[in-house]
Amino acid sequence: MAIADAITGKAPGRTEAVAAEIRRRVAARILTAGEKLPSIRSFARTMQVSPSTVVEAYDRLVAEGLIASRPGSGFSVCGAVPAAVLRDAAPALDRAIDPLWVSRQSLDAEPDMLRPGCGWLPADWMPQAALRRALRALAHANAPVLSDYGPTRGSRDLRRLLARQFAMEGIEAGAEQILLTMSGTQSIDLVCRFLLQPGDAVLVDDPCYFNFQAVLHTHGARIIGVPYTPAGPDLELFAGLVAAHRPRLYVTNSALHNPTGATLSPKGAHQILTIAAAHGLTIVEDEIFADFEPEPSVRLAALDGLCRVIRIGSFSKTLSASARCGYVVARPELVEGLVDLQVATQFGGPSPVAAELVLRTLGDGSYRKHLAHLRGRLAKRRREVLGQLEGLGIRPWTLPRGGFYLWCRLPDGRDAAEVAKAALRERVVLAPGNVFSVGRSAPDFMRFNVAQMTPEVLPVLGRALR
Structure with a gap:
């Protein structure tokens, strides 16, 4: 133990634990630039340490330049806060x-x-002939398609086509309930930006698509894993975890789960929705693999009527990973908020060229x-x-x-x-x-x-x- 610690009787690990908690809150944007830190006595109670331990931790953070001491006003976060980066948020x-x-x-x-x-599939497994036909047709497209920003929701014609396809799956959603995005990953990111605060719990399958975890880490979410079975998540554990952690979201694949290839059972789907309704849980259903099913399986979005379920997807697995275009399907008021958020962060939806390429290829009978x-x-x-x-x-x-x-x-x-x-x-x-x-x-x-x-x-x- 250092001489100073021997004199004060404090364990060095406690001081560092207090400092680390403040650093975590700043990195996760729980504490923002200019915001006051908790008072010394209140934070001492929170961390179950002595006030002198908090004083020493705050002094260390002042020396690091992370916080500033203002006489008569306590401590506050300095104006220049390091940008949140994945390597800081993820273990x-x-x-x-x-x-x-x-x-x-x-x-x-x-x-x-x-x-x-x-x-993803090898390039020679993709519909190259149809893509080339669509690209040749795009050479004669109207000038705005080739040069302008697209509408905030993305191509109306593509959204109408998707609405017809979703109706065949039992999902009733008009074109105005569909938001085109730049990719399936961006769809998840937008939903997380809109619905999550740092520290919110999010439930995912264990195992799950690894980029779910990466995106959630960037938003400072507490990731809770529920064991997955060949028929879906372990329902008893699912119910217990939802009750214990009150997660804001559950992110999953229903059809051809990634990585396991399993398919959610109808019984499991009904129980998941019942638990979600009882606890105010929103479900993000990623259906990027749905078109690979020989016969359609149960869809949470169809059973729920898009009340608590948000459907997302893209065309990168069946059409082209190069023509980046995804979508979000949700209740109208949620889509309205996501449209504004996409304008703020991306200034609109996917490239009109990409959307037109997808439209022409999906509309091709081939x-x-x-x-x-x-x-x-x-x-x-x-x-x-x-x-x-x-x-x-x-x-x-x-x-x-x-x-x-x-x-x-x-x-x-x-x-x-x-x-x-x-x-x-x-x-x-x-x-x-x-x-x-x-x-x-x-x-x-x-x-x-x-x-x-x-x-x-x-x-x-x-x-x-x-």
Whole structure:
């Protein structure tokens, strides 16, 4: 113990804990520039330390330049507050299982690298002919499409087309209830910006799509994981967590859950909505994989009538990840708020060129044929990859009804992060299980993209497992 601590009798860890809590509140924007800090005595009671410990912590923060002491007015946050950044908000993780690092490996991979851990289809699986026809037609589009900002809600024609498609799923929403965005990720970000305050609890599946966690961390959310089963979240635990933590949002995939490939059961959907209604919980239903289902499954948005459910999605998985265009479907008053927020942060919706490209391709009669062909091709590929993986002792957690993911357990309790490191040395990008797990409860799981499982992957995987 330092001499000063020995004299005062304070443990050095308590002073640092007080200082760290103030730093956290400033980084999460709970305390903003110019705002007064809690009084010394009140914060001492909050932190269960002596007032002298708080005084010392505040003095340290003054020395750091984070807060200022004003005689007669106490302490306040300095005017220049560091921008909130993900590395400050998110817990430090081993880079082998860091979701952002896995994403960067996939996105920045050289052409010769193999990417069975990525989250999209190979380019030659996409409707290239339809995209090229649409691009040629765009060359003759009206000048405003090529040069102007788009309307605040995005292309009216595309929104009307989507409204007709949603009606076929039992989701009654007019074009004015649909907001086009720049991507599915931006849709989630807008909803979080609009509905969350730093410190709010948000419930996610465990495991879940790892970028859900990354986006929520940037908003200072408290992320609560609920174990996922082949029929949806564990309903008993779901009810208990909602009652205990009072989360503001529940973010999930209903159709072809990422990463597990599971499908929510009708019984589970009804119980989730009942619990949500009882506790004022809003549900964000990401349906980016819905078109891969052979037959539509239950939709929370359809059952709920968009009362407590917000539907989001995009076209990056079935059409083109290059033509970035997503959407939000919600009750009218919520969409109005999101429109204003998108104008403030993006000055409008997606590029009119991107929206027109999506409209022309979706309206092309070939798109339905493309989806049917894609579902058949993926079903065949899943069967082939399942057999190949089982030859290495890798077993599926469940058999998906569709899509391109297999969530599998590695043999003999192998550490998936170590397997991913070994494979990366041979220029193969894998997605280890704890990337997706809030509770870090999937160390021996791996998510495989069957469309990206080329023959060259298996020998590398076999060597990495040794």
